Amino acid sequence: MNLNSYMPVRIISGKDCLKENYKILADMGKKCLIVTGGNSAKKCGALNDAIEALEKCSVSYCIFDGITENPQTADCHAAGCTARENNADFILGIGGGSPLDASKAIAIYAANPELTPADIYLRKYDNKPLPVVLVGTTSGTGSEVTGVAVLTDSSVGLKKSISGHDCYSVVSFCDYCYTKTMPYSVTVSTALDAFAHAVEAYFSSTANDISDVYAEKAFSMLRTGLLHFYNNKSLPDEALREELYNASIFAGLCLNITGTCFPHTMGYILTEDFGIAHGRACAAFIPEFIRISAENMTCKAQKLFDIMSMDCDALCNLIETLSDINIKITPEQMAKYENRWTDPVKNFSRTPGNFTSDTAVNLLKKLYF
Numbered sequence: 565m566n567l568n569s570y571m572p573v574r575i576i577s578g579k580d581c582l583k584e585n586y587k588i589l590a591d592m593g594k595k596c597l598i599v600t601g602g603n604s605a606k607k608c609g610a611l612n613d614a615i616e617a618l619e620k621c622s623v624s625y626c627i628f629d630g631i632t633e634n635p636q637t638a639d640c641h642a643a644g645c646t647a648r649e650n651n652a653d654f655i656l657g658i659g660g661g662s663p664l665d666a667s668k669a670i671a672i673y674a675a676n677p678e679l680t681p682a683d684i685y686l687r688k689y690d691n692k693p694l695p696v697v698l699v700g701t702t703s704g705t706g707s708e709v710t711g712v713a714v715l716t717d718s719s720v721g722l723k724k725s726i727s728g729h730d731c732y733s734v735v736s737f738c739d740y741c742y743t744k745t746m747p748y749s750v751t752v753s754t755a756l757d758a759f760a761h762a763v764e765a766y767f768s769s770t771a772n773d774i775s776d777v778y779a780e781k782a783f784s785m786l787r788t789g790l791l792h793f794y795n796n797k798s799l800p801d802e803a804l805r806e807e808l809y810n811a812s813i814f815a816g817l818c819l820n821i822t823g824t825c826f827p828h829t830m831g832y833i834l835t836e837d838f839g840i841a842h843g844r845a846c847a848a849f850i851p852e853f854i855r856i857s858a859e860n861m862t863c864k865a866q867k868l869f870d871i872m873s874m875d876c877d878a879l880c881n882l883i884e885t886l887s888d889i890n891i892k893i894t895p896e897q898m899a900k901y902e903n904r905w906t907d908p909v910k911n912f913s914r915t916p917g918n919f920t921s922d923t924a925v926n927l928l929k930k931l932y933f
Contacts, residue, residue: 566772569821572729573709575813577738582610582699586617588735592695593653595624597674599643599667601631605658608701608742614658626650628670631659634835634842635666637681638718644673647694654695657733660754661705661842664698665713668731671696682719684726696733701742703809704754704843706761706816708736712823716836723832727823740809744802749841751800752793752886755808757843759786759883760831760850761815765822766868767857768914778818783871785811794882826919827853829911830928833901838891847887851880852927853915860916893932901928 605611657667671693762782831846858865905921
């Protein structure tokens with residue numbers, strides 16, 4: 565058996581887990597930069613809970629709430645400067661994937677004043693990042709438990725990821741209750757993101773026995789939610805909210821071992837050029853990924869279909885319906901994409917079969933050109 569894995573994050577989960585375990589924050593330092601986006605952290609109650617926890621520990625704080633969806637390196641760099649100016653000892657990120665991923669980058673920028681925004685992709689710096697604490701508020705990203713941060717390079721407008729030991733949080737608080745205020749569209753998109761994480765990890769060439777266990781657990785938990793959205797088109801109840809959030813953590817755990825395959829890489833362009841939410845953008849390519857995987861890994865694919873209680877066509881139709889992508893790529897855009905990927909592409913090489921940059925271009929033409 566292949567049991568290789570590395571997951572250094574301390575996970576604290578369950579209802580009111582931050583309130584009940586607030587003393588952990590006292591071990592992080594005396595000053596903190598809270599990182600959020602928009603109003604969601606405030607609306608769901610997570611920001612208030614975090615502030616109360618910090619005040620109980622006599623930790624002073626300042627708030628940086630300028631993180632947008634698909635976080636920009638320039639904004640993360642500015643937040644790093646803010647952390648440094650306020651002598652922050654640690655970063656506390658609250659939100660979905662964007663603030664959580666941003667927090668990992670901010671911790672690096674804060675400790676290394678010589679870095680420009682684009683330098684973070686070079687992965688070279690002298691000082692250890694500030695400790696990061698994360699509070700998840702959506703049920704899709706899995707960023708709470710991964711050593712990955714997806715950032716948009718402000719200089720060119722392209723999404724790129726960084727990964728490594730320096731991108732893990734020290735502690736992640738995983739309370740499904742913070743997801744209750746997510747609107748329907750976000751709830752569906754984040755569930756699709758979690759499914760994409762699990763299915764890409766499951767069929768990746770880097771999958772192992774542990775990642776498979778996590779992925780299969782995620783499938784069994786996501787099935788109910790995805791079918792609910794497909795059949796009812798309504799918000800989930802509290803029990804289903806909890807199941808979806810926990811599924812996203814399992815999906816993040818398997819992704820942490822394997823990395824993603826081509827749907828995530830290709831999904832970036834749908835977000836960059838068409839404004840499609842990350843989860844739906846990745847899910848747009850999942851049906852083709854499942855079909856390719858079923859051709860190359862028949863037995864494993866059948867296990868997925870058994871867990872989901874549907875055959876290949878039914879599962880692909882479910883994902884296609886929920887992702888609901890309706891775009892057309894122009895000849896000018898197509899020309900740009902043809903030059904975007906140069907083999908070998910790491911995420912392509914993990915895909916079953918011989919998936920190359922030419923395959924990716926042909927798939928784009930087939931679906932959207």
